[in-house]
Amino acid sequence: MEKYKRMLVEKGIKPTFQRIKILEYLEKHHNHPTVDMIYSALYKKVPTLSKTTVYNTLGVLSKHGLVSVLSTLDSEAHYEYNFNSHHHFICKVCHRIIDIDVPCTFRQYVEELGHKVEEVHGNFVGICKDCMEKQYE
Amino acid sequence: MEKYKRMLVEKGIKPTFQRIKILEYLEKHHNHPTVDMIYSALYKKVPTLSKTTVYNTLGVLSKHGLVSVLSTLDSEAHYEYNFNSHHHFICKVCHRIIDIDVPCTFRQYVEELGHKVEEVHGNFVGICKDCMEKQYE
């Protein structure tokens, strides 16, 4: 709790119970959750929680760079804790999102074109290893 | 017209007037349009066109690999004609999507992890050159 409270205060965000719990959830679960997943998971521990608060909090956290919104083609937005820069593999079969730890090699090139790059989103879309293997069982 | 008709027939898609016009629009306009943009542009020439048809057609075309859906954080989906593989720069200020002609260097690495890669989406998000220059005028 204290850890997350400090992180929020450092960014100038009022550390409410709900915000602490949502930030904690995202830091501990690297499952790229949707609003609904976060809400369902925290509802047990924070029974008064409302979905609007999850939306609001994710907005605040991402505005301050603590979390990122992923660029997926899913109808629901997926979020992740901003622990380091990496790419994603999105499986068309099981819909899992898998972290791919490669750096972006073109950021500087794009900056040299005159654009200011603030975020890099790299997605590989296809069929993940597990689903490929299941096809041949 | 004939060119687009042939492309559709080759893919086994029935070449209706609406589909030909939508494919033609996408091949000629590299503005990464939304459904609404396509509908508004074609409405003049195809007055009976309905938005549902634009949705359906884009679904058919992307299923057959003629067009791609972009991974943006926008509420509306953006489409593009599949002329070659490239990345995108998305401007937070003017919301333009700019083609960035760089290849993806990690596709093979991801394949080696055991995942089957079918699409690669690379997005740089930030402030484009034009908007950066306008800030200092």
Add this chain to the structure above:
DNA sequence: CTATTAATTTATAATCAATATAAATTAAAT
């Protein structure tokens, strides 16, 4: 410690892109 003020949370309603449905139209094939 209490009261005041401002911010946050919550419940509810509204929005809007996308999809589902079914009737009307068109195209393909005999």
Add this chain to the structure above:
DNA sequence: ATTTAATTTATATTGATTATAAATTAATAG
């Protein structure tokens, strides 16, 4: 020319997100 199947269209519905306003909570001053 007729039948059949596919496509288009109009309409209704869905569902994620946002807007609004009331209730609650947190921060601050007295």
